[in-house]
Amino acid sequence: MPFPLQPGSTIGVLGSGQLGRMLAAAAARLGLRTHIYADAPGPAFDIAAETTVGRYDDWAKLTAFAHTVSVITYEFENVADATAQHLAKLLPVRPGPKALTVAQDRLVEKTFLSDLGIAIAPFQPIASAADLAAALPTGPARAILKTRRLGYDGKGQVGIDATTDVAAAMAEIGGAPTVLEQRLVFAREISVLICRAADGQDVVYDIPENTHRDGILRQSVVPAHVPPALTAHAHAIARRIADALDYVGLLAVELFDLGDKFPVTERLIVNEIAPRVHNSGHWTIDACAVSQFENHMRAVAGWPLGDPSRHSDAVMENLIGADALAWPSLAAEPGCCLHLYGKNEARAGRKMGHVTRLRAK
Amino acid sequence: MPFPLQPGSTIGVLGSGQLGRMLAAAAARLGLRTHIYADAPGPAFDIAAETTVGRYDDWAKLTAFAHTVSVITYEFENVADATAQHLAKLLPVRPGPKALTVAQDRLVEKTFLSDLGIAIAPFQPIASAADLAAALPTGPARAILKTRRLGYDGKGQVGIDATTDVAAAMAEIGGAPTVLEQRLVFAREISVLICRAADGQDVVYDIPENTHRDGILRQSVVPAHVPPALTAHAHAIARRIADALDYVGLLAVELFDLGDKFPVTERLIVNEIAPRVHNSGHWTIDACAVSQFENHMRAVAGWPLGDPSRHSDAVMENLIGADALAWPSLAAEPGCCLHLYGKNEARAGRKMGHVTRLRAK
Numbered sequence: 015m016p017f018p019l020q021p022g023s024t025i026g027v028l029g030s031g032q033l034g035r036m037l038a039a040a041a042a043r044l045g046l047r048t049h050i051y052a053d054a055p056g057p058a059f060d061i062a063a064e065t066t067v068g069r070y071d072d073w074a075k076l077t078a079f080a081h082t083v084s085v086i087t088y089e090f091e092n093v094a095d096a097t098a099q100h101l102a103k104l105l106p107v108r109p110g111p112k113a114l115t116v117a118q119d120r121l122v123e124k125t126f127l128s129d130l131g132i133a134i135a136p137f138q139p140i141a142s143a144a145d146l147a148a149a150l151p152t153g154p155a156r157a158i159l160k161t162r163r164l165g166y167d168g169k170g171q172v173g174i175d176a177t178t179d180v181a182a183a184m185a186e187i188g189g190a191p192t193v194l195e196q197r198l199v200f201a202r203e204i205s206v207l208i209c210r211a212a213d214g215q216d217v218v219y220d221i222p223e224n225t226h227r228d229g230i231l232r233q234s235v236v237p238a239h240v241p242p243a244l245t246a247h248a249h250a251i252a253r254r255i256a257d258a259l260d261y262v263g264l265l266a267v268e269l270f271d272l273g274d275k276f277p278v279t280e281r282l283i284v285n286e287i288a289p290r291v292h293n294s295g296h297w298t299i300d301a302c303a304v305s306q307f308e309n310h311m312r313a314v315a316g317w318p319l320g321d322p323s324r325h326s327d328a329v330m331e332n333l334i335g336a337d338a339l340a341w342p343s344l345a346a347e348p349g350c351c352l353h354l355y356g357k358n359e360a361r362a363g364r365k366m367g368h369v370t371r372l373r374a375k
Numbered sequence: 376m377p378f379p380l381q382p383g384s385t386i387g388v389l390g391s392g393q394l395g396r397m398l399a400a401a402a403a404r405l406g407l408r409t410h411i412y413a414d415a416p417g418p419a420f421d422i423a424a425e426t427t428v429g430r431y432d433d434w435a436k437l438t439a440f441a442h443t444v445s446v447i448t449y450e451f452e453n454v455a456d457a458t459a460q461h462l463a464k465l466l467p468v469r470p471g472p473k474a475l476t477v478a479q480d481r482l483v484e485k486t487f488l489s490d491l492g493i494a495i496a497p498f499q500p501i502a503s504a505a506d507l508a509a510a511l512p513t514g515p516a517r518a519i520l521k522t523r524r525l526g527y528d529g530k531g532q533v534g535i536d537a538t539t540d541v542a543a544a545m546a547e548i549g550g551a552p553t554v555l556e557q558r559l560v561f562a563r564e565i566s567v568l569i570c571r572a573a574d575g576q577d578v579v580y581d582i583p584e585n586t587h588r589d590g591i592l593r594q595s596v597v598p599a600h601v602p603p604a605l606t607a608h609a610h611a612i613a614r615r616i617a618d619a620l621d622y623v624g625l626l627a628v629e630l631f632d633l634g635d636k637f638p639v640t641e642r643l644i645v646n647e648i649a650p651r652v653h654n655s656g657h658w659t660i661d662a663c664a665v666s667q668f669e670n671h672m673r674a675v676a677g678w679p680l681g682d683p684s685r686h687s688d689a690v691m692e693n694l695i696g697a698d699a700l701a702w703p704s705l706a707a708e709p710g711c712c713l714h715l716y717g718k719n720e721a722r723a724g725r726k727m728g729h730v731t732r733l734r735a736k
Contacts (some may be wrong), residue, residue, distance in 0.1 A: 351683055
C-alpha cells in the first residue's frame with residue numbers, strides 16, 4: 015500500500031460539485047493534487063490539478079483516470095455500485111463500497127442502523143398503493159414517504175397523513191420503491207461530523223444545530239444548544255456507525271434531538287447518514303484549525319488526522335438561488351467569511367455559496 | 376471599468392510560486408477564477424483555473440493572456456517595467472506600475488520613502504570599489520551592501536564593516552549597482568500588512584513580529600510585543616506609503632523597532648516595502664476571517680475589503696528545505712495548521728511550506 019501518500023501525490027475525486035471544490039482546496043493546502051472525474055464540468059474543475067469529463071459507466075475512461083491517481087474518493091453518495099466496484103479493483107476507494115451500499119438506499123440504511131441497535135424513526139417499505147393505504151397514519155400522526163434512492167435536499171419526498179390521497183402520493187413519488195417513515199416531533203436537528211482513519215482512530219467536530227427550509231439546509235449554528243452528555247452520546251452513536259462500516263474519511267450523521275424531557279440516552283434519533291463531507295460542516299473551514307474537508311482528505315491519504323477543535327463560535331448560512339446576489343454586502347460584513355462556488359446561474363433552490371459568521375467563543 | 380468584477384470573472388496573476396498559489400486559493404473561495412502566467416510551471420499551476428507558460432517579454436503571449444482575464448495582478452515585485460506597461464495598455468494592472476518601479480530598485484525605494492518624510496536607515500548609492508572604500512564604516516559600525524535590484528531572501532547582500540576587503544565585497548555582489556545601508560541595532564522586526572482599495576479605503580492586520588535567519592523569514596508571531604500606540608504609528612506609516620503610491624492591493628511594509636528607549640514616534644525605521652502579499656502575513660489564512668490573500672484579490676477585483684481582525688493568536692513558521700520532511704508530526708500536532716506548497720524538491724533554503732500554530736487570544 016502506498017499510504018501515507020507523499021505530498022505531491024494525486025487524489026482522485028468523483029464528482030465536480032461544490033463539495034469536490036472544497037475537497038480540492040483542502041488537499042491543495044497539504045500539497046496534495048486532485049484529479050476530478052465527473053459526468054459534467056462543475057465548480058470543482060476550476061481548482062483541481064486535473065479534470066476528466068466522462069460517464070460513470072465509461073469503464074475505459076474510469077480506468078485511465080484511476081491510473082493517474084493514488085487513491086479515489088467521492089463527493090456524493092450516489093456513486094453506482096458498479097462504478098465503485100470497477101475502481102476498487104484498481105486501487106483503494108475511500109470510504110469503501112460498503113458505505114455507499116448502505117447510504118444510497120434508505121431501506122438498507124435504516125435496516126443497517128436498526129440492526130446496530132441505533133434508534134431511528136419507525137419505518138416500513140412501501141411497494142404499492144395498497145401498501146401505502148394500509149400504512150396510512152391515523153388521527154393527527156404524520157409520516158413521510160421517501161424514495162429509497164436518489165433523494166436529496168427534500169427531493170423525492172411526500173408528506174403523508176390520515177387524509178392523504180394514496181394514488182396522488184404514489185404518482186408524485188413517481189412509482190419508485192419507497193420507505194414510509196414516521197414523522198417525529200423533535201426539539202432540534204443536529205449532526206455529527208466524524209472523521210475516521212484507516213487505523214480506526216477518529217476525530218469529531220463540535221455539534222452544529224441545523225435548520226432546514228423546503229427540505230434544504232439553511233443554517234448550522236455551533237455550538238448546538240445541547241448539554242455535554244448529549245454531545246458525548248451523539249459522538250458515540252456516530253462512532254458505532256463509522257466502526258461498523260470500517261469507514262475511512264468523513265461521515266456525517268444527522269440526528270433528531272427529542273428534547274430535554276427525555277433522558278440523554280433516549281433523546282437522539284438518527285435521521286440519516288451521508289458517507290461524505292457534509293453541508294452542516296462547512297463552518298469548520300473558518301472556525302477550526304483543520305476543516306472537515308482537510309480531515310477527509312487526510313484520512314483518504316492515510317495521513318494523521320488534524321485537530322478538529324473550534325476556535326470560534328460560528329453560524330453558517332447557505333446562499334440559495336438569489337441569496338447569492340447579496341455578495342457585495344456580505345463581503346463587507348465584519349466577521350463574515352464569504353464562500354461562492356463559481357456557479358454561473360442562480361437557479362431557485364441551487365446552492366450558490368455560503369457564509370460563516372464567526373463570533374468569539 | 377468592469378469593477379467590481381462579477382463572481383465567475385477571471386483574475387490574471389503573473390508568477391507561479393506559492394504566493395500565486397495562495398492567491399488562487401483565496402480567489403476560489405469567492406467564486407473568482409485565476410489564470411496564472413509564468414515563465415515556468417510552479418506551485419500555483421495546480422489550483423488555477425487556467426495556466427500559461429510564457430516569457431515575460433513574449434508580447435503576443437502576454438496579449439493573449441490579457442484577453443482571457445478582467446484584471447491583472449502579480450505575486451512578485453520584479454515584474455519588468457516593460458511587461459507591466461505592455462499589460463497596463465490592455466487592461467488594469469493592480470497594484471499599478473508605480474509600485475513596481477519604486478519597489479524593485481532599492482535606491483528608488485529609499486529615495487521615495489525619504490522624500491515622504493519616513494524614517495529609514497542612512498544609505499548611499501555605491502557604483503564602484505572606490506565609492507565603497509570611501510564609505511566604509513568606522514570603528515564597530517556595520518553596514519550592508521545590497522544590490523539595487525533582484526535581491527530577496529538575503530540574496531544579493533554582503534555585510535560590511537571597517538575591516539572589509541572592498542574588492543572582495545564588490546566581487547561577491549557581482550558588479551551590480553548597489554546601495555550601502557547602515558546596519559541598525561534594533562529591538563525587533565515587525566511588518567504592516569495593509570490592503571488598500573481603489574477608492575482609498577484600507578484595512579490593516581494586526582502586526583506580526585518577525586524573526587529571520589540566514590536572510591530568510593523563519594517565524595512571525597502575532598501579536599508583536601509592541602504597545603497600541605506603536606501599532607497605530609506603524610499603521611499610519613504604511614497608510615502614508617500606500618496612499619502615496621495610489622496603491623491597490625496588499626502592501627507589506629517591513630520595519631525595525633528600535634525599542635522602548637525611544638519615543639513612539641521615533642522607534643520605527645522602514646526597512647523595505649513589498650508590493651504584494653507577504654510571507655509575514657501567512658498566518659492571516661488561519662487566524663483571520665479574511666486573509667491577506669483574499670483581501671488582495673478583493674482589492675484587485677474592486678470588491679469590498681473584508682474583516683482583517685484576528686480571532687486567534689498565531690505563530691507562523693516557514694518550512695525551509697528539509698524542515699518539510701517533518702510533515703507527518705506537524706500534521707498530527709494539536710492547533711497546528713499545515714500548509715505545503717506542492718514543490719517536488721526540498722532544496723536547501725527553499726520555502727516548502729509553513730505551519731501556523733493557533734492559540735486562544
